[in-house]
Amino acid sequence: ATPTALMVGTGCGAKMGVLIKNGEVLEAVNDVKTVVFDKTGTITEGQPKVTDVVGDEQRVLTVAASLEEASEHPLAAAILKRAKALNLTGQTAQQFQAVEGKGVQAVLGGQTAVVGNHKLLADFKFDAAMEQREAALQDAGKTVVYVGVDDRIIGMIAIQDVPKETSKQAIADLKARGLKTVMLTGDNERVAKAVANEVGIDQVIADVLPSDKADHVQALQKSGKVAFVGDGINDAPALTVADVGIAMGSGTDVAIDAGGIVLVKNDLRDVDRALALSRKTFNRIK
Ligand code: ADP
Ligand code: MG
Secondary structure, three states, X not given: XXXXXXXXXXXXHHXXXXXXXXXXXXXXXXXXXXXXXXXXXXXXXXXXXXXXXXXXXXXXXHHHHHHHOOXXXXXXXXXXXXXXXOOOOOOOEEEEEEEOOOEEEEEEOOEEEEEEOOOOOOOOOOOHHHHHHHHHHHHOOEEEEEEEEOOEEEEEEEEEOOEOOOHHHHHHHHHHOOOEEEEEOOOOHHHHHHHHHHHOOOEEEOOOOHHHHHHHHHHHHHHOEEEEEEOOHHHHHHHHHOOEEEEEOOOOHHHHHHOOEEEOOOOOHHHHHHHHHHHHHHHHHO
């Protein structure tokens, strides 16, 4: 590629809201075989909302909100918002602890309370009816967290984050180009599959710890160049390891710094537009 063609290419990108940090990135885009997406905030809106509360709603939400007060997770924001809408006031939590990929725990009025998934509540007794309800909610694309006090489960909360309006079209465009699409998420497999089906993603890798995202990208690189699209702090290692790191403009600064391309308009269809631009730029010069 001549310097002029590259400048024209990156300039065209900037005009459509696709910031390309350098010509090397634009060239790498041309050879991408697989596009890997983070789920929350990338494929979905990133504004999860509480849709269902199983158990004594006031008690379940009060306990959950008391713990989530100290958490910065998007799920926490959803729970706090719902508790506030119902005018519930939390208790003061002590010895708060966030457990990566699992949930949160703390002491509330002398009792140990937890909010999280099965991995966090490994020692609890789950009854079959509750697990059935959990599976049904997850199949509807909702993330389910259990709420436990001492060693009893007092209920669960279902939280939904809907796909962005353009996600489905964006995936279809990439697949039409012959690319493989993958979702990489810390969320549960049922939820991930439900969302993936909704937008047409080929493969799901779920229950991934934030610290393992980059390893999964490296494994996928064995079958060709990989682009990773993400927005979170925990996406930065994957954005760096990928052949092309694509950060959402609405994402965290850490993600934006790690990405070689930034989608200013937060429109996933711009991934395909960046591919088209790369082809155009590099075919012109050969
Ligand atoms: P992701 O950002 O892809 O959802 P995380 O690793 O942040 O992945 O979270 C994975 C899972 O861990 C969540 O789906 C949830 O079950 C549990 N979890 C994490 N943080 C919290 C929290 N603050 N409250 C409740 N559950 C949580
Ligand atoms: Mg995210």
